[in-house]
Amino acid sequence: MSNKxxxxxxxxxxxxxxxxxxxxxxxxxxxxxxxxELFRDMGIxxxxxxxxxxxxPLTQVYCHYHHPAHxxxxxxxxxxxxxxxxxxxxxxxxxxxxxxxxxxxxxxxVHACTDRNGNVTRIPECITEKxxxxxxxx
Numbered sequence: 001m002s003n004k005x006x007x008x009x010x011x012x013x014x015x016x017x018x019x020x021x022x023x024x025x026x027x028x029x030x031x032x033x034x035x036x037e038l039f040r041d042m043g044i045x046x047x048x049x050x051x052x053x054x055x056x057p058l059t060q061v062y063c064h065y066h067h068p069a070h071x072x073x074x075x076x077x078x079x080x081x082x083x084x085x086x087x088x089x090x091x092x093x094x095x096x097x098x099x100x101x102x103x104x105x106x107x108x109x110v111h112a113c114t115d116r117n118g119n120v121t122r123i124p125e126c127i128t129e130k131x132x133x134x135x136x137x138x
Contacts, residue, residue: 005038007077008098011069022069027105028061031093034079035109038091042134044127054124056089056111063107067097074098084131087113087120 007030015026039046049056069075075095082090088110095105113123 004078004080005034005041007034007037007079009033009075009077011071011073011075013071016071020071022071024063024065027063027065027095027107030075030077030095031061031063031079031091031107031109034077034093035091038079038081042130044130049124049127052124053116054121054127055114055116055118057114057118058109059088059112060110061107062109063105065105066103069095069097069104075104076100081131081135082108084123084128086122089113089123089131 009030011022015022017023036046046056075097078094078096080092082092090108090110092108093106094103096103112120115121
């Protein structure tokens with residue numbers, strides 16, 4: 001499936017370690033920012049989905065770090081959907097420098113769809129339709 005939603009983030013001092021290099025777990029936060037904006041582009045507001053009883057807890061995360069990001073740099077996170085299954089979604093992330101000439105990190109997350117009680121459930125049809133419509137229009 002092909003789609004990309006870019007998100008730009010300026011590295012703040014709190015995101016870095018004593019050497020001014022972005023601390024590794026912040027990339028996972030950036031993945032979330034990319035995922036949230038991708039959903040927003042599809043017309044899916046996470047807050048509304050949670051209110052209606054749908055949750056997407058993380059079941060897998062992977063990140064391969066290629067080059068460090070530093071304080072005050074702008075990074076771009078590109079997010080794509082790899083697949084949508086009955087009860088799960090896989091997102092692919094690429095983190096690039098501001099000019100998009102250097103790959104800083106890449107990874108993925110897999111999310112299960114659960115109800116309010118934490119039981120795995122089918123992704124609501126209205127969400128699946130928005131995702132598939134978005135992917136077919138890209």
